[in-house]
Amino acid sequence: MATWQCVKNCGACCNLDPADRPDIHEYLTPSELHEYMSMVGEGGWCINLDHSTRECKVYANRPRFCRVQPDVFEDMYGIEQEDLNDFAIDCCREQIEGVYGERSLEMLRFDKAVGI
Incomplete structure (x- = not known):
C-alpha cells in the first residue's frame, strides 16, 4: 500500500x-488568504522557499495551510482522517506534475518514496 510522505528537496507545494x-477562498479564512497572498513571490513561488535546497526557510513555523495533518485537512477540505493518505498522494502527484511534469525526476522520487 502506498503511504504518503513529504519528499525532501521537492518544493512543488511551494509553487x-x-x-x-x-477556489482558494473556499478553504482559507480571510486572514489565511491574506497571509497566503503575502507569501507569493516571483513566478508564483513562496518567498520562504530556499531555491538552492528546495527547503522551507520557516518550516517549523509554517502556516496551517502548509501542513499535511489530519485536523488541518479535515477542517480545510472535509477530508476524513482515513482518507488523508490517498488524498495527500493524489494532491502531491497533481502538484508535482503541474510544476515539474509527469515524468520528472521529482515525480519519480515521490512515487518511489510513497511506494507507487
Whole structure:
C-alpha cells in the first residue's frame, strides 16, 4: 500500500500561484488568504522557499495551510482522517506534475518514496 510522505528537496507545494487555485477562498479564512497572498513571490513561488535546497526557510513555523495533518485537512477540505493518505498522494502527484511534469525526476522520487 502506498503511504504518503513529504519528499525532501521537492518544493512543488511551494509553487503558490493563485491562478492555479481559483477556489482558494473556499478553504482559507480571510486572514489565511491574506497571509497566503503575502507569501507569493516571483513566478508564483513562496518567498520562504530556499531555491538552492528546495527547503522551507520557516518550516517549523509554517502556516496551517502548509501542513499535511489530519485536523488541518479535515477542517480545510472535509477530508476524513482515513482518507488523508490517498488524498495527500493524489494532491502531491497533481502538484508535482503541474510544476515539474509527469515524468520528472521529482515525480519519480515521490512515487518511489510513497511506494507507487
